[in-house]
Amino acid sequence: MNFFGKKRQNHEQPTDNEQALLQMIEQSQAVIYFKPDGTITHANKNFQSALGYELQEIHGQKHAMFVDQDYGHSAEYTQFWTGLRDGKSFTDQFPRLRKDGTTIWIQATYAPVIDAAGEVSQVIKIASDVTDRKAGIDSVAAGLNALKDGNLSFRLDQSELPDIQLLVAAFNDALDQLQFLVSQVKAANLTISQGSDRMRQSSDQLSKRTETQAATLEQTAAAIEQLTSNATAAAENARNVNDIASNTRLAAQDSGRVVADATEAMGRIETSAGEISQIITVIDDLAFQTNLLSLNAGVEAARAGEAGRGFAVVATEVRALAQRSADSARDITKLINESTGHVSEGVELVERTSHQLNQIFDEVGVISSNIKEISGSLIQQSSTLSQINSAVSELDHVTQSNASMVLETADISKSLQGDSQKLSNQVASFHTTSSESAPWTVQTDMPRKSLAS
Template sequence: MMFGRSQRNSAAKDKADLAQAFFAVIDRTQATIQFRPDGTIITANANFLKALGYTEAEIAGRHHSMFVDPDYVKTPAYKAFWEGLGSGQSFTDQFPRIRKNGSIIWIQATYAPCLDENGHTTRVIKIATDITERHSGIEEIAKGLQRLQSGDLSHRVPGSGLPDIAALADAYNSAVGQLSTTIATVKDVSSIVERTAQEVGQASSDLSRRTETQAATLEETAAAIDELTATVRGAASAIKDVEQSADRAMATAESGGRVVGDAVEAMARIDTSSKKISQILSVMKDIAFQTNLLALNAGVEAARAGEAGRGFAVVASEVRALAQRSGEASGEISALVQESTQNVKLGVGLVNNAGSELTRIIEAVSGMREHISQIASGASEQAITLNEINTGVGQLDTVTQQNAAMVEQATAASQGLASEARELAAQVSIFRTANDGYPAAGSVVPFRASNAA
């Protein structure tokens, strides 16, 4: 019986000693403070007093609200916090507290009520750890993230003495630096793309207008060449007719030349005949002269014969009269023959001149025929060439129409590209890099885990 009591006393003592040891460890390593259920401060350990800059005499008997933001003290949440502790609830969170010098200290704390055997709160103990440096580092990272959210890539998170926070800060700075470089490149590229797209769009628009004009011009040219082809074909046909007419004219001229040649020969024969007639007339004149002379002699002889020769004298007189008339007729005929000879000579000259002119006409017509033949051949070749040109212009017109459609598509695509580039530039413009010359981003709301208690 005594042994059992002793064991229980020993176990209770061990438990008390363990609790004392736990409390000693907590007191040595943590900041602790004790409150009445209404929040009145009972006592605090050295770690707590040192962290907030007070002495125990300065805080004993005062309310917990002396460490809390005055605005938060007035809120229903602060009142509910102490009501919850009074009803036996515990709270663990990160809390901002005000030091004696007015600065802020951040703590990781647990508020836990001490309960009696009836479950009523007799006091509240808070066990806290100073996490100001950690919270500051996290808050700086939060600021950086908020600036990143607003597009500010120029902000860098300062270093920290805590390895895990320092690793986060370095990772953030490295990522933002890389992102800043990328965004700066994207800005430059988007600006170039937008400018190039605008230039391409303008060039495509100009090219589209010029292509449409060219297409219309080609269409008009095709129509004009088609008409010209028809005209040249008609001209070639007409030139063929002219060539045939020239052939007929040359044949006629050559025939006329032969007729003139025959006329010249006939005139020559007439001239020869006229000369012979002149010779005959000369003989006839000589005969008439001799007859007249004989008749004169016969009259003289008849006169000498007297009465016996009177009849012969009459005959001689008649013969002389006939001889005179024959001489006169021969003279007249000779005059007419001379006149005819002169006219024949004049006609021969004119016919010779006509022959020369006809020869020159034949030569000119022959040259003209050769030229017309060459023109006809050239016109035929031109008609063929124009037909080929017309076919080529038609194909070129078709290709130009297709090009115009493609240019319109390219213009629409470049306009769409310019629009997308502007949208990209607008999206990228929200980011501010160190090279943009922007001032630092405005103040951001600091990270707050809780204002409770």
């Protein structure tokens, strides 16, 4: 015989150690014996208990009764038994069917027994129930698959196997931490997304307002520049008007002096006219006296008769001359009186002209002073407008720079929003709550039954 591949003579008996090993295996493991063709010859109590059969129910049956029907007819299953008949051993985890149709997972070794002739006389399978361990490992695998699919709400059930429970606890703790982290990332990303969206909207609005402000400032700058040019021209015109007003004032002063001279000359003319009038009065008196004397001379000549005739002629001529002198004196007096009246009117007009010229002089002085003040104000206004123009130009430059910065900020905000959306799409594959994705569960009908008797 051969004990798991070791040739042994038929008369040899197992040693004490081998006997103890066989006893330990018999008590702790599920053991079943097959012919090389797979026919069942014996099964211990542990195997019968694990599979739910009595020995008489399986004795003489084929091994295929414990496997899925499709697998039992497969080439793989055929090759499995061919390998055993060829002396090959197989150790693995295998699913097997219990009497009630449920599946049990076993950790088993199929070992051929080789006789003294070198032929396989039988096949022995030593197995242990690993259904609980398999279920735990499958649960961990399901959890990892759920994690791969982004389901962070999945949690493993507690296991009675200490080593599996270590995996369960570590996996659940890791999922708790990852779920919390992803939840925080989602919340932060939502805040970033909302903030970047508000920033983008604000940037768009600010960009539009900045563009409008820039256009308005450009128009304002042009208007102020034109106003500055007009103010400068007005200041120059005011200076010219001030010069004209000053010249007018000087001319008015000269006219005042001329009028004063004319007034003085009129006064002298009036004085001379008065003196001439007095002289004419004297001449008129003389003519009157001469006329009286000529009358007296005529009377006396008439009294003298023939002797006084020549004297009478002379007296007549003298009287006629005196009369003409008196008439001329009256005419001259009349003319002088008229001239005196005209001179008086002229003096009055000259005085009125002088008074008006003085008023004009004063008004021209006031106008000149006002124009001077206006000119100064216009010059100051022109300077102020120049400063305002420079400030507006600088403000326009700053606004243009702000507009560029706003556009850059808008681009950054859009880029940030795009990155946030990408992050959202990536994080969205993780489901942190059961409402986002139903938690994974592992359904199994495998019994969790010990093989130990």
